[in-house]
Amino acid sequence: MIKLLKKYKAFLIGSIIMIPIFYVLDYLGLILLPKERSLEIAFYAIFWGFIVALPFYHFKKNRITVIKILTLFSLFFVTLLVDSYMDLPDNPITFILLMGFWFGLAYLLMSTFIIKYWKLITFIYVPLILYFLYLRLFTGDLEAYLKIKEDIPFYMFFLPIPILFLIWVFEQWKWLQNLKAEKAKTELSLLRSQINPHFFFNTLNNLYALTVKNSDRAPDVILKLSDMMRYTIYEGEKETVKLADEIGYLNNYIELHKIRYKKSVEITFDYASVNTHIAIAPLLYIILLENAFKHGVETLSENAFIHINLYDDEDIIYFEIENNFDDKESDKTNGIGLKNLKRRLSLLYKEKHNLSIITTTNLYKTILKISKHA
Structure with missing residues (x-):
């Protein structure tokens, strides 16, 4: 247990330091924390702690990856500043920057999956992004957009995420089964040689x-x-x-x-x-x-x-x-x-x-x- 904690201490530290950072960002008005929902805040802290800890965990292994992750975080904080400065609901610039951040992070964490399914991801998300931009920029002023938004199920923009996640889980399961099969095949070959x-x-x-x-x-x-x-x-x-x-x-x-x-x-x-x-x-x-x-x-x-x-x-x-x-x-x-x-x-x-x-x-x-x- 101690060895495990030492190996992954960067993720533990990241999760701990994110809680005060969240409250500072909330105080500055850059984010809005849900009041009296400590469990939800803890969940967010663990999630972002893992993300923040990635550069430190990979620093000795792959400095190029660290630079890419730090660049993505810089993009994320720039997005927060732009959104806070412009103070526009569903700001298209914020939306595009956030999409760039999440897709970049997904590519770093599971590049093989993204490369394999990039056509499917493009097929799903490009029409959704274009549809959002059309509604936000070309359907009239802000009041008209907000009125349209009330009648549109905006969860449709997030629906592909669990679908893609399930595909990724299936890919990992298939990879694990192939790994077991290869291991068994190798072991059989060794046993025959004995x-x-x-x-x-x-x-x-x-x-x-x-x-x-x-x-x-x-x-x-x-x-x-x-x-x-x-x-x-x-x-x-x-x-x-x-x-x-x-x-x-x-x-x-x-x-x-x-x-x-x-x-x-x-x-x-x-x-x-x-x-x-x-x-x-x-x-x-x-x-x-x-x-x-x-x-x-x-x-x-x-x-x-x-x-x-x-x-x-x-x-x-x-x-x-x-x-x-x-x-x-x-x-x-x-x-x-x-x-x-x-x-x-x-x-x-x-x-x-x-x-x-x-x-x-x-x-x-x-x-x-x-x-x-x-």
């Missing part, structure tokens, strides 16, 4: 051992590894892939792991009951499979198994994976992989997924449900 490269290094070491032995299995390992790297690099960047491609990737991963182990490992992968043409985000299941090998097979010297079942119904795609592990050897921390997966699922499928983990004495089962209609 797919564990350790597996590839291990496979390359195994491949080296096979080539040294002139094993007939070396070409097959090279082909599978090449397919996996291509999939990770190219298909992994896509928003969705066919389930058939993801299944092929998982099968290659399993086959390459089988080459590593001299011990017997029972691995089953049943995907006969799934529609392989379904589109799904890539590289989701691989993290669960990696965990089954790392925290299951790696901890057991014998009787290790991994059972995988992939199927679907009308609404949901189910991925179930179960493995055993040595309770004494297994690393019970979730690790970055599972955190990565949970974050990706929350970004991609939001409320349309469910990840559940069931752990018993030496069995670990994960069930991932993803809606087809996400």
Whole structure:
């Protein structure tokens, strides 16, 4: 809170000093404060305090902006002096100077919006300004103008302001949504890049051992590894892939792991009951499979198994994976992989997924449900 006050102290000071300035201007007759309406005066003081504080807040950041703001305030006070000196109701000169002040201030505060919608603003305000000047200058003397004014709803001159404000609010909301989308996209890209490269290094070491032995299995390992790297690099960047491609990737991963182990490992992968043409985000299941090998097979010297079942119904795609592990050897921390997966699922499928983990004495089962209609 203290840091926030220090950062924006210029606005706080501006709001405080505007109250006595208001009363001085009221005493001099340059403005007319509403009597016995302290809350309204406080509101005006806060608003003008923020405006006055802008030069001081931006002074170290952008001196050109400060000069522009000070110029606008000079224009505003000149307008007050002209209006006080001429003492004319709805003085056209005052009106034009005030319009120049407000449009200039709006341009400084939200230049992008003004530049984008300048045609709309011109279309609204130029006819209104011309209409006012026509009524004020070309419909007779002052008494005739004041009589006409009584029959004309002058709020029409202020009606475009809330409309333009709502457009500006919508623009800010749209900008914020785009910013969130870009942030999510960047984060997804980063999460994809965190797919564990350790597996590839291990496979390359195994491949080296096979080539040294002139094993007939070396070409097959090279082909599978090449397919996996291509999939990770190219298909992994896509928003969705066919389930058939993801299944092929998982099968290659399993086959390459089988080459590593001299011990017997029972691995089953049943995907006969799934529609392989379904589109799904890539590289989701691989993290669960990696965990089954790392925290299951790696901890057991014998009787290790991994059972995988992939199927679907009308609404949901189910991925179930179960493995055993040595309770004494297994690393019970979730690790970055599972955190990565949970974050990706929350970004991609939001409320349309469910990840559940069931752990018993030496069995670990994960069930991932993803809606087809996400």
